[in-house]
Amino acid sequence: MKKRIKIGNQIYEIEILKIQENLLKVVVNEKEFYFSLRENEDPQLLSKEEIEKIISFSKENVLKEKKKVLNKVLKSPLSGQVSEVFVREGDCVKINQKLLTIISMKMENEILSEIEGKIKEVKVKKGQIVAKDDILIVFE
Amino acid sequence: MSFTILKYKEVNSTQKKIKEMIEKNKGKDWLVCWAESQKEGKGKGERIWFSPKGGLYFSVLLPKSCLDDVQTLTFLAAFVIARILKEDFSLEPLIKLPNDIYIGEKKICGILTENFLKGKELLFSIVGIGLNTNIREFPPDLEKKSTSIFLEIKKRVSNKKILEKILKGLKNQLEIISS
Numbered sequence: 001m002k003k004r005i006k007i008g009n010q011i012y013e014i015e016i017l018k019i020q021e022n023l024l025k026v027v028v029n030e031k032e033f034y035f036s037l038r039e040n041e042d043p044q045l046l047s048k049e050e051i052e053k054i055i056s057f058s059k060e061n062v063l064k065e066k067k068k069v070l071n072k073v074l075k076s077p078l079s080g081q082v083s084e085v086f087v088r089e090g091d092c093v094k095i096n097q098k099l100l101t102i103i104s105m106k107m108e109n110e111i112l113s114e115i116e117g118k119i120k121e122v123k124v125k126k127g128q129i130v131a132k133d134d135i136l137i138v139f140e
Numbered sequence: 141m142s143f144t145i146l147k148y149k150e151v152n153s154t155q156k157k158i159k160e161m162i163e164k165n166k167g168k169d170w171l172v173c174w175a176e177s178q179k180e181g182k183g184k185g186e187r188i189w190f191s192p193k194g195g196l197y198f199s200v201l202l203p204k205s206c207l208d209d210v211q212t213l214t215f216l217a218a219f220v221i222a223r224i225l226k227e228d229f230s231l232e233p234l235i236k237l238p239n240d241i242y243i244g245e246k247k248i249c250g251i252l253t254e255n256f257l258k259g260k261e262l263l264f265s266i267v268g269i270g271l272n273t274n275i276r277e278f279p280p281d282l283e284k285k286s287t288s289i290f291l292e293i294k295k296r297v298s299n300k301k302i303l304e305k306i307l308k309g310l311k312n313q314l315e316i317i318s319s
Binding site: 074075077078095096103104105106107108109110111112113114 | 184207210211214215238239251252253254255256257258259260261262263
């Protein structure tokens, strides 16, 4: 939220934003200043180089996090028996592609892929009984 | 919300028909595909449900629900149909859990639900029902294990009326369990 303060005859429009855990952005009349935030220390004004370093480091972290999300597993949404497996290790699958079918109490459950990617490992076989949350497929 | 009932003379399977509608973005809540006969009516797994003219075969696209509610509705569908058989035709149906209906030792109705999940998210559910209503005879391999309302009471019945009653019953049950 922007605030206005008056010092002498000059009016300053100030906005303070915590853009990440260790970084504070202060905007004074549309000019940006960055301050580092460390525990038990007063905020320190950062130079241009220091700011770039912090921001590129956090971008890298975001990318790492994204990669982590993609490297995911498909867990069984319910208990039942695997009646069909339509994919194999090494297969590249698309979103909504049929992966396997689990029969549970007369319900046939077709499990479709929620991601596009390559299958690293198929953990189950046709006929296998699975419990809810068992890992079915691991993606690369 | 009312039902949208599409009636066909013959289809491969009413389950497939609904899936085709969904693929064409024509699926909607309580869409019903009803066929006078099916070439390959879907039974459990790869089995085919005997579907000559005379029987009642239909599939219903359910409104988006959670998996537990769909599971419960699949059970309750058997109770809805058994009740109609008992109250309207004075039959003594037996429910073989989870959801087959027998008269004595002969099967009269099969219910099958297909769910489509994207990971854990339930995209849609289709309930398929095959009820032997006006079937006058079964082939030798089914003769000893299948029956129909006609064979039990020696009278023809209205498939349309039974369909409407079942749909109403399913809708009521889903409203109760998901409220």
